[in-house]
Amino acid sequence: MSEYDDVRVLLPTYDEVETVETVVSSFRDVGLRDVLVIDGGSTDGTREAARDAGARVVRQSGEGKGQAIREAVRDHVDTPYVLMADADATYDAADAAAMLEPIRSGDAEHVIGNRFADMRPGAMTRLNRVGNRLINRSFRLIHGEDYGDILSGYRAFTRESFRRLHLSADGFGIETEMAVECAKNRVDVAVVPITYRPRPGGSSTNLHPIRDGGVIFLELYRKAKTNNPLFYFGSVGATVTAAGAVMAAYVLYRWLVHGVGHEIIAVGAAGATILGIQLLVFGFLADMILSLHREQLVRHDRAIDAAGDDGPVNAAGEDDAVDAAGEDDAVDEGEDGR
Template sequence: MSDHDDVCVLLPTMNEAETVARVVTDFRDAGFEEVLVIDGGSTDETRSIAREAGARVVEQSGRGKGQAVREAVRDHVAAPYVLMADADATYDADDAAAMLDPLFEGEADHVIGNRFADMRPGAMTRLNRIGNRLINLAFRAIHREGYRDILSGYRAFTRESFLRLHLTADGFGIETEMAVECVKNRVSVAVVPVTYRERPGGSATNLHPIRDGGVIFLELYRKAKTNNPLFYFGSAGAAATAAGLGMGAFVLYRYLAFGISHNVIAVGAVGATILGIQLLVFGFLADMIHSLHREQIARYERVIGGEAAEGPSVADGDGPAVEADGSTEANRPRSASGSELADDAGRDGRGD
């Protein structure tokens, strides 16, 4: 009997034949019987090697890491807890217990492994390190949470909390999107220090720093639309206003200094300035609506939580049960469905 029968180790793979056996074996030796490898169509021997090492192997129906993770958790995982890692042997199975402890103790529903806490020499190039730092700073500025390492592929989460997230990213943006959705849906997050090692020789990374970094930055900005609308619309408004004022200053200078008028540029300057101011105003209004919406959701959850905590009903003869405040079972929400209603409220407030 394993100590972790309620945990599924999830390993998304794509041409990881050099390392997948080592990773599967390490997690099984650490006490995890359920190791699921979801493969994105590897052209090497990844799937057969993973099966020989003792993993359950599924080939994903689509493409990309994000699609693989969504499909695996939704269709192939039955365990209440999921421990997700990369199959490139950069993460340490010995850190699994620390990753899972916040879930088991009820301290968090989602755990992120912080690679920067113990990053071994050669584990990350200078370019990747700078890019990671910039992305984490952007995440903190845009989404107002500091998770230290939002691009970490070492995650642990409850299956229930994962299904509450509205995830659409297909590629490496899945980690960023999970972090943003945790903020949006107020999923409790813990950050745990983990060891991050250099990829073993012979294995090649599937990450393209420039391309994937650009995708991640775009994902951060796109998600700000429903999580921080003031930043989303305000930044575009500020840029448009600055461009309009700049063009206007150029037109004015040319007219005063040389008597030359630039009518087309002047029209563009006025249009850009008006558009920018409108976007700024819209950003402030959207932020006010967003804040009010969050307050309403929080109030609703407190009410539902209070109803769920109330004592049993007092029977009034053979009629419907009468509550302490005089309401009946027929005209008040059922306390047994309080958590479901709260989840519905969270889903209604997700935006895109």
């Protein structure tokens, strides 16, 4: 028996033969014996190396890291807690205890490891570092939460909280989507400082900074539609309104200074301005509806909590009322009989 029998380590992999055996062994050495490797069709012997190290290996049915994580938790995890990491040896198994402590103590449902707390030299390129900072700042601006490092692949979470997240991303956007869904669904999140190391020599990354960075920014913006509609519609509305104002200023300048009219541009300017203002108004209305919806959810949760606290008393009261009603019916029937 181990103190971590209620935890399953989840390692999504794709062509990680150089590092997967070391990663699996490191987690088992710190007491996390239950390691699940879900592999996306590696052709370099990753699955065999993981099995040799003592992991349970599953071949994922689809493609992409996001699909692998969803499939693994849905079909192959029966423990209450999950510790997720990458199999590229950049994360330290020694941080596992700190990652698991907030969820096992009930202080959080989802834990994110902050790589910037102890990032070793060479662990991240300058381009990736800048991109990560921009993405985290964008997340704070759009979704109103500061999770430190939303792109971190080192996470711990309860299986129950994971099932409350509506996830659809298949690739590296899964971490971003998880962070957004946590903010949207009011999942209690804790941020834990971790060590982030360079990839060992000989191993290569599956991450493409420009392509995947663009996907992540689009995911942040797309999710704002339901989590921050004022930003989603307001940003487009402000941009369109500004474009209409610029066109209107150009038309006015040409007419006043040169006496030249630009009817087509003027019509476009008027249309853009009207559309932009409409989008801004729609953004305000959607934000108001969302605020009311959240207030209703809070009241609903409070009502459930209150019902749970008063449940035994109410239940007894209801039973007494039923018994009393039964006695009254019996008396009535007796009187009718007489």
